[in-house]
Amino acid sequence: MLRGIYRVDERFIHGQVLEGWINYYQLKNIIIVNDDIASDSLTANIYRSILSNDISLSIYSMNDFLNGYKTLGLENKSFLLLVGNIADLQALSDTFFDKLYINIGCLVTNSENKIALSDCVYVSHDDIEIIDKLSKAHVININKLPWERPVPLERFLTI
């Protein structure tokens, strides 16, 4: 089981993540688990160019991470793990620590067909089912920045 900050954000590394989560918690280990980015060297290089040299960025496909996370030596490290959607969050659930605080940053793709939970978080009914299930063991908040008051997703589960 791993300790770390888990975040769902389809923009992965961007201004809020850099100035907020990475700088605020002085994180040195960033992990992206996403099949598209794992096979997109250009985007991976752009993300690497953004981070200072003392920050490690590891990018994995979902299968590679699930098969190999126990060998990564993450147990004693603080890290930020980024996924791009709720389904990927669910796929990672076996790696979760007993009780985890998960933040959701930006989910706006295909927003017209989804339910708005905030100005930058839109979810499908399937997403809500997953959140409902995960919320029984973990705390899932909409939380753009660490110094902002998190909005618990439990309040939306009755819709």
Next chain:
Amino acid sequence: MIRIVILTHGLFGEELLRTAEMIVGKQDAVDVISIEGSVSMSEATKKLESLMALNDHKYLVFTDMFGGSPANISMAYLASNVEVVSGVNLPMLLKAFTLRMKKVEELKEFAEEIVRAGVSSIKMASTFLSGGK
């Protein structure tokens, strides 16, 4: 003429252009893309692609913050006819417009001169004004 695209968070780019045009007048061949929180990366990418559809033109894309979504999107389009400069400020945009008036057409030279203008425009007054405490 080198075409300019300003791609920023929120309405910063629109206001920056409006302010620059207050100083140097209305400009041609300049477009702004504003990325609000509710705009997806794919939507912003489509807008940028539609503005840069002319392969025989040169483009300078200004973005606000290196590492932010606007810069991340833009960097994927780096090419011989596309340069990206982050950290845009008013003196940089003014320099771009005045260089275009001087018919500077070489993209790398254009971008380098703008970066120099941006850096040199940042001053801390007490370091060069006597009597500063």
